[in-house]
Amino acid sequence: MSLYAKMTTNDAATILGVTAQAVHKNLKAKNLESFKSQNRVFFGHETSKKLFDLKFKKKVVSFQVVKGGTGKTSLTHSFAIRANLYGCKVLCIDLDQQGNLTQAFSVDANNAPVMIDILKGQVEPREAIVNISPGLDLIPSRIENATLDNLIMLEKYSLDKVYGDILKKLATNYDLVVIDCPPALGQSVAAATLSSDLIVSPLTPEQFSISGMKVTYEEITSLNRKFGKNIAVKVVVNKFDSRTALSNEVLRSILNHDVFKTLLCKTIIRSSQDFPNAIYSGTNIFNNLKITPAKEDIDLLTREILEIENLDNELTAVNG
Numbered sequence: 171m172s173l174y175a176k177m178t179t180n181d182a183a184t185i186l187g188v189t190a191q192a193v194h195k196n197l198k199a200k201n202l203e204s205f206k207s208q209n210r211v212f213f214g215h216e217t218s219k220k221l222f223d224l225k226f227k228k229k230v231v232s233f234q235v236v237k238g239g240t241g242k243t244s245l246t247h248s249f250a251i252r253a254n255l256y257g258c259k260v261l262c263i264d265l266d267q268q269g270n271l272t273q274a275f276s277v278d279a280n281n282a283p284v285m286i287d288i289l290k291g292q293v294e295p296r297e298a299i300v301n302i303s304p305g306l307d308l309i310p311s312r313i314e315n316a317t318l319d320n321l322i323m324l325e326k327y328s329l330d331k332v333y334g335d336i337l338k339k340l341a342t343n344y345d346l347v348v349i350d351c352p353p354a355l356g357q358s359v360a361a362a363t364l365s366s367d368l369i370v371s372p373l374t375p376e377q378f379s380i381s382g383m384k385v386t387y388e389e390i391t392s393l394n395r396k397f398g399k400n401i402a403v404k405v406v407v408n409k410f411d412s413r414t415a416l417s418n419e420v421l422r423s424i425l426n427h428d429v430f431k432t433l434l435c436k437t438i439i440r441s442s443q444d445f446p447n448a449i450y451s452g453t454n455i456f457n458n459l460k461i462t463p464a465k466e467d468i469d470l471l472t473r474e475i476l477e478i479e480n481l482d483n484e485l486t487a488v489n490g
């Protein structure tokens with residue numbers, strides 16, 4: 171349990187709008203596994219699954235935007251982990267040849283099958299799955315995935331089927347599939363878009379970030395039109411720092427933009443060293459028992475994307 175993400179009973183109590191005692195009582199009554207450290211009681215995915223007993227709307231969510239370094243991988247990683255901490259069964263797919271998500275999960279993909287091997291028919295999709303922790307799996311990536319675009323083009327794979335067919339084979343086992351895309355707009359990213367229900371585009375308070383978002387949005391709109399799809403897009407502001415003029419300026423520009431203001435997530439992810447630190451130390455932001463801004467923001471984002479915002483209506487899950 172030490173490296174796994176943790177939810178404390180206080181955390182669960184706040185989420186459910188009940189007292190910590192009510193959560194303790196429920197854990198006991200249902201005989202659910204919990205742990206104790208620094209006078210705090212905490213638990214992981216298996217217990218959350220039974221405690222919250224949530225019915226998830228099955229979804230494929232891609233994190234993508236053409237601009238590099240805006241937080242696609244960091245948000246994919248922490249969102250997937252938080253969703254899993256709500257009891258959601260999650261498959262992450264690393265489609266970026268940089269393999270940053272794979273490294274974030276401390277997986278060595280050197281000899282592991284990755285998406286390019288699946289597309290070449292050398293392995294079955296399920297053979298590429300690596301288990302990270304209970305209810306959380308990953309299809310890793312390595313540099314050879316740089317040829318995904320070429321392969322899709324040379325083999326004339328249908329963009330709307332190539333990943334969709336693979337996901338169909340796997341999706342029955344999962345509540346959520348999360349795809350981390352490279353900062354590009356090639357065939358592979360287009361195919362990921364077409365196999366998704368929702369695209370989340372992180373936008374950082376930097377110059378040209380809105381123009382990068384425009385390019386991605388236009389690409390998704392044109393794919394929607396061409397393939398008769400209705401893939402939703404959400405923009406999430408990441409690395410926000412209210413003390414800087416640029417953060418406020420970028421937020422204002424989005425709120426003044428006719429289209430982007432309608433796509434903007436309610437959640438804003440504040441700048442926090444916890445994101446680089448967690449990945450550097452091979453853990454995740456939910457590994458410790460502290461209350462932190464990074465955890466609060468990712469929790470809100472997770473609930474917004476999973477549409478589980480009003481969990482205090484689920485009181486019966488704990489009291490019933």
Ligand SMILES: Nc1ncnc2c1ncn2[C@@H]1O[C@H](COP(=O)(O)OP(=O)(O)OP(=O)(O)O)[C@@H](O)[C@H]1O
Nearest residue numbers: 238239240241242243244353409440441442445446
């Ligand atoms: N909210 C945040 N606060 C502070 N640092 C952050 C935040 N989100 C991400 N970072 C840092 O910003 C850097 C880039 O993040 P990340 O690798 O997630 O971006 P990316 O969009 O996946 O990049 P790429 O386009 O190369 O795939 C990393 O060092 C990461 O730790």
Ligand SMILES: [Mg+2]
Nearest residue numbers: 242243266270
């Ligand atoms: Mg990345």
